[in-house]
Amino acid sequence: MSIVVFLEQHGNELQKGSLGVLTKAASLGDPDVAAVIVGENAKALASEAGRFGAGKVFVAEDEALHQALPQPRVDVLAKIVAEHGYETVLIANSVLAADVASGLAARLDAGLNWDLVDLTRDLVGKRPALQDSVLVDVGWKSTPRIALFRAGSFDANATAGGEPEIVEVSVELSEHSAKATITGQEQEQSAGASIEDADVIVAGGRGLGAPENFSLAEELARTLGGAVGATRAVVDAGWYPYSAQIGQTGKVVSPKLYIALGISGAIQHKVGMQSSNVIVSINKDANAPIFEFSDLGVVGDVHEIVPKLTELIKQRKG
């Protein structure tokens, strides 16, 4: 089985989720793990891919790949898979990568299993379904196989890997791949660190009481080096930007530590964060569903506890 991993880069940084999938690929026992990096300065990022387990890195720096659009990436991946006969393509989920995976599946008439949280050595994928109440084992009936992994499914660990072999790929765009263009960009100031890549997320819900109380979450997140998340209810109410929304209609995250402030834990939110490693929640309502899936639940007032907590952590960090 030969594996190729699509690595997403943003602003000259390989995304942690992609490196996590590469780490996983390198652990599956296949000596021939390759990676694909496209876009500006792709070649400069190849060494890093080597450290995370890629023996070979395909790079494509063509100008058509500078914009974060899926279809030119489908052209590149389809060409690499076809020319080099890769049997398995692994991709970490993102807005961009999901469209790349799906487009590639149609282009190659290949099976795509999505929202996977694990992959075994004999290539059985694990997909939580029905609000994560059941785990489905999924497989592929033919090659190439394409797997799209839920954000944060794997830790990114550098291995002892050396410098990878670099293979430059020339790009031949399909006619329809060249039609969409990005003509402008807007960043949301308050979005801060990308919540999908954060090790620590401090999320706030209605229980914060007022939009200005998000400063409690922001201060705690800053102290822990984390990012701020929000529930759908507070995003709908205009307290916090949509880009921070965690849940079924927002982002699905699995940080090492998730701190929920004034969040009841409705199913809509739960599906977005329940695979976090450690969940700590603070809520006034002792019957809040969030306590059912928290490692540590604290029944109490966020306005009293959080400032003290932030101060104690600051002291501890010296």
Place this chain on the structure above:
Amino acid sequence: MKIAVCVKHVPEGNAKIDPSTKRLDRAGEGALNHFDANAVEEALRVKGDSDTEVVVVSLGPAKAADSLRKALAMGADRAVLISDDAAAGSDLVATSKLLAAALEKESADLVLFGQQASDSDGAVLWAAVAERLRRPVVSQAAELSVSEGSLKVKRQTEFGYDVIESPLPAVVAVSDAINEPRYPSLKGIMGAKKKPFDTLSLADVGVDAADAGEPGSKTEVLGLSEPPSRGDARKIEDDGNAAQAIVDFLAEKRLV
């Protein structure tokens, strides 16, 4: 102009997986996937008072007609249901082939999708359909504007917003932040019964049975199991020392 909206009929309430087929049990009551209501709403908004035709397209069992009727009641002009026993159990590859075949016949200027299916959590279909139609695709559209022969989308990503422009014909998946879907009016519900409704078989859309359903699928479900449960959960009441208790807990887990 013509806009096609792809919609899915999903099980209502607590969906179950049928242990014998390992597929989602679709025998019970169903409803229009609520994310697709955003796509129907957006099509109706773009249509406005113009003579644009909005056609809703679905692949599913005969019962999926209910969801298409709801879209008609919201204001869509025509419905197409691809329904064939041989299409049951289609995965992404097979589903995209069937939908693309039906859409090819419609040759709409704009094809819209909702951001995900609430039953399978699938959020990828549009890109596969766009690839088969050989059209540009934009997903996570938080805003959409359509003018003569082109469209402009504000796409939301993990990093902020991108403004993406593309000529038509194109495929767009809208986010649920784009609008607030209308409820069908009584007049709309009554009127929906008289609107054109086509039910197509595999033969009608020109897809071979070998390319549909389980034979046409490249993925399979191998088994079902219980998800791993969390370890021991602790719950404490704040007695004034909760902040210290949290720090101690985080220290124990080596998180601070």
